[in-house]
Amino acid sequence: xxxLKDVASEAKVxxxxxxxxxxxxxxxxxxxxQKVRSAAKRIGYQLNASARSLRSGRSGILVxxxxxxxxxxxxxxxxxxxxxxxxxxxxxxxxxxxxxxxxERETVGRIASTIADGIIYNSTRLDDxxxxxxxxxxxxxxxxxxxxxxxxxxxxTPSQEGMNAAVNHLVDVGCSRIGVLGRSPExxxxxxxxxxxxxxTRYDAALAAIAHAGQDLEMAAWPDPVSWSIEDGRKxxxxxxxxxxxxxxxxxxxxxxxxxxxxxFHEAGVKVPRDVAVIGFDGIQEGAYNTxxxxxxxxDYRGLAQASVSLMMRRxxxxxxxxxxxxxxxxxxxxxxxxxxx
Amino acid sequence: xxxLKDVASEAKVxxxxxxxxxxxxxxxxxxxxQKVRSAAKRIGYQLNASARSLRSGRSGILVxxxxxxxxxxxxxxxxxxxxxxxxxxxxxxxxxxxxxxxxERETVGRIASTIADGIIYNSTRLDDxxxxxxxxxxxxxxxxxxxxxxxxxxxxTPSQEGMNAAVNHLVDVGCSRIGVLGRSPExxxxxxxxxxxxxxTRYDAALAAIAHAGQDLEMAAWPDPVSWSIEDGRKxxxxxxxxxxxxxxxxxxxxxxxxxxxxxFHEAGVKVPRDVAVIGFDGIQEGAYNTxxxxxxxxDYRGLAQASVSLMMRRxxxxxxxxxxxxxxxxxxxxxxxxxxx
DNA sequence: CTGAAAGCGCTTACAG
DNA sequence: CTGAAAGCGCTTACAG
Numbered sequence: 001x002x003x004l005k006d007v008a009s010e011a012k013v014x015x016x017x018x019x020x021x022x023x024x025x026x027x028x029x030x031x032x033x034q035k036v037r038s039a040a041k042r043i044g045y046q047l048n049a050s051a052r053s054l055r056s057g058r059s060g061i062l063v064x065x066x067x068x069x070x071x072x073x074x075x076x077x078x079x080x081x082x083x084x085x086x087x088x089x090x091x092x093x094x095x096x097x098x099x100x101x102x103x104e105r106e107t108v109g110r111i112a113s114t115i116a117d118g119i120i121y122n123s124t125r126l127d128d129x130x131x132x133x134x135x136x137x138x139x140x141x142x143x144x145x146x147x148x149x150x151x152x153x154x155x156x157t158p159s160q161e162g163m164n165a166a167v168n169h170l171v172d173v174g175c176s177r178i179g180v181l182g183r184s185p186e187x188x189x190x191x192x193x194x195x196x197x198x199x200x201t202r203y204d205a206a207l208a209a210i211a212h213a214g215q216d217l218e219m220a221a222w223p224d225p226v227s228w229s230i231e232d233g234r235k236x237x238x239x240x241x242x243x244x245x246x247x248x249x250x251x252x253x254x255x256x257x258x259x260x261x262x263x264x265f266h267e268a269g270v271k272v273p274r275d276v277a278v279i280g281f282d283g284i285q286e287g288a289y290n291t292x293x294x295x296x297x298x299x300d301y302r303g304l305a306q307a308s309v310s311l312m313m314r315r316x317x318x319x320x321x322x323x324x325x326x327x328x329x330x331x332x333x334x335x336x337x338x339x340x341x342x
Numbered sequence: 343x344x345x346l347k348d349v350a351s352e353a354k355v356x357x358x359x360x361x362x363x364x365x366x367x368x369x370x371x372x373x374x375x376q377k378v379r380s381a382a383k384r385i386g387y388q389l390n391a392s393a394r395s396l397r398s399g400r401s402g403i404l405v406x407x408x409x410x411x412x413x414x415x416x417x418x419x420x421x422x423x424x425x426x427x428x429x430x431x432x433x434x435x436x437x438x439x440x441x442x443x444x445x446e447r448e449t450v451g452r453i454a455s456t457i458a459d460g461i462i463y464n465s466t467r468l469d470d471x472x473x474x475x476x477x478x479x480x481x482x483x484x485x486x487x488x489x490x491x492x493x494x495x496x497x498x499t500p501s502q503e504g505m506n507a508a509v510n511h512l513v514d515v516g517c518s519r520i521g522v523l524g525r526s527p528e529x530x531x532x533x534x535x536x537x538x539x540x541x542x543t544r545y546d547a548a549l550a551a552i553a554h555a556g557q558d559l560e561m562a563a564w565p566d567p568v569s570w571s572i573e574d575g576r577k578x579x580x581x582x583x584x585x586x587x588x589x590x591x592x593x594x595x596x597x598x599x600x601x602x603x604x605x606x607f608h609e610a611g612v613k614v615p616r617d618v619a620v621i622g623f624d625g626i627q628e629g630a631y632n633t634x635x636x637x638x639x640x641x642d643y644r645g646l647a648q649a650s651v652s653l654m655m656r657r658x659x660x661x662x663x664x665x666x667x668x669x670x671x672x673x674x675x676x677x678x679x680x681x682x683x684x
Numbered sequence: 685c686t687g688a689a690a691g692c693g694c695t696t697a698c699a700g
Numbered sequence: 701c702t703g704a705a706a707g708c709g710c711t712t713a714c715a716g
Contacts, residue, residue, distance in 0.1 A: 001479065003693055014703040019695060029701065049456045050395035051693035054708050059392070061456070069417040069424075069436070070627070079412045083441045091456065094411070094436040099425045114391045114403070114433070115457055137343065230631050263631040285412070289572050289605040291633050345709055356687040361711060371685065393709035396692050 080305035139315035175249025182253025233260025241268030292338035422647035517591025524595025575602025583610030634680035
């Protein structure tokens with residue numbers, strides 16, 4: 001494979017000039033730059049990213065880590081964040097942290113030891129401190145980090161406001177016994193883990209909204225832990241039906257669970273929204289095509305992506321700034337669909 | 343940040359010994375290796391991947407490129423392939439090629455210029471030749487590459503067999519007028535493009551299966567091009583209903599389209615499967631929770647991932663082999679659900 | 685089994 | 701505006 005040295009001799013300039021010219025840096029006449037570039041093209045030159053990175057300490061690569069890509073919320077985030085990374089002129093790489101159980105710590109370490117200029121982190125089992133230690137100097141932006149104290153730049157979904165809007169919507173359509181589905185199994189015990197804190201934050205926000213609406217908290221909380229999966233949503237709905245449907249309105253912690261709930265109610269012969277109104281959280285595309293279509297609190301994915309990447313670029317461009325980490329809460333939209341239309 | 347040199351002096355050994363020890367290579371006593379490793383841990387050493395890659399020509403990174411992650415088929419593939427990559431001891435990185443229009447060529451080029459040891463490519467606008475030129479020497483495995491001639495290792499979904507099974511299933515449940523939905527818009531004109539070839543392959547396979555079942559091809563083909571999106575599926579169903587439902591069985595080119603079709607029929611008051619049976623292709627999880635649940639030809643994602651990665655590892659391990667590219671067709675499973683239960 | 689030395693392909697002061 | 705030289709942090713023959 002041809003190197004920059006080959007380009008330089010092909011263009012009859014020095015190595016330094018070739019390097020400058022290829023990157024469009026000042027200090028080279030445009031005629032020379034043109035000459036170099038066409039020489040590079042002629043011999044099929046490709047930059048060796050490792051060499052650049054080793055020498056300059058910059059790779060131009062930004063890594064995004066999400067738990068797993070088959071979960072709609074995360075692949076929506078991944079798509080949006082990668083788009084913004086590329087728009088900022090960086091190369092976007094995506095990694096999954098949840099492929100192997102208890103594997104995340106290692107992944108972060110390996111990433112850190114890799115060529116990323118910075119890392120955007122969505123949902124993890126590690127706290128700020130461990131992440132900082134593992135990534136060592138490289139800027140990190142967290143998505144969905146509700147742990148305190150916060151030592152890293154963070155972009156969060158609007159748990160409180162969104163859950164308020166969800167509950168108020170159910171009240172508006174006439175629900176008087178609102179339940180909350182999605183107390184996460186990790187809630188007890190390993191509560192220091194980030195993902196469980198962020199789950200709990202959303203869950204607590206829903207409870208608070210219900211209390212604020214003057215409803216009975218005792219009844220509102222679904223007592224059993226349920227993972228936020230579509231299958232657990234289905235099972236929970238079957239169980240609720242078996243119990244004689246204690247609620248006429250149901251707030252689900254995410255859309256996947258809500259879709260499972262709608263399926264479960266269908267199987268149990270419970271009519272949505274007639275017997276019970278259901279609302280989700282996230283705003284994944286599938287909700288718009290389900291029967292019934294799913295009402296939801298749609299997270300502003302684009303806003304979330306833009307905020308994360310601009311936080312990252314700022315740290316990259318001004319590495320000497322010692323400002324305390326920022327915390328951004330993105331917007332949401334209440335989307336009213338069939339599952340709450342009554 | 344501490345370097346390997348620091349580790350060596352901390353452990354009081356030479357640089358070479360430290361390097362060998364850290365990688366568990368032979369030529370170091372286990373006592374020395376132990377000493378080096380604990381020294382590394384003590385001073386918080388992290389490997390500089392760029393330096394290793396520059397020197398050894400190997401980064402340990404494998405890149406997977408898919409069009410976009412919000413499409414279930416692709417994020418299922420991404421998750422499965424990344425899992426197999428990690429299992430093979432490589433670091434998995436995922437890139438999207440479709441974020442910007444006409445952007446794919448550039449992405450490949452940038453990837454190639456990056457640190458990947460190899461690239462697994464799912465659905466692209468480029469043909470084998472351009473990809474080979476852009477990736478320059480690095481092994482490439484294609485997923486869904488139906489172009490001929492094939493100069494790269496390839497793993498394909500079972501278009502022919504799967505479509506046969508789908509059509510036969512519809513015949514089995516009593517359909518006598520089977521339609522095919524999903525002639526792709528790019529079919530005419532830019533037919534040399536890979537993704538349109540692979541789409542056409544699936545489409546043609548469905549038509550062939552229908553002809554083989556002795557049905558009327560004239561009627562079977564949905565004449566208008568339809569993208570394989572959920573929204574276009576919905577629109578097509580509405581249009582079919584408007585035309586008085588010329589089919590009693592419908593083969594959809596993928597599950598997303600099929601989910602849109604189910605929604606469209608629901609809106610139009612058409613009952614599935616009573617009025618028309620619907621079957622999809624891909625086997626995405628959402629189909630199992632829709633109402634009605636979606637019958638489908640489930641692709642063996644795991645088999646597809648294992649095949650792609652083992653093809654890749656073989657080329658990596660035996661770079662001098664000059665065997666012609668292999669072509670692997672993965673398995674499928676006919677999953678019978680409510681949408682064809684009659 | 686261990687150590688000294690060369691070199692991977694770039695970028696970046698520095699000198700002219 | 702252009703060129704010669706140093707060096708980023710590793711790995712890999714090679715010698716002892």
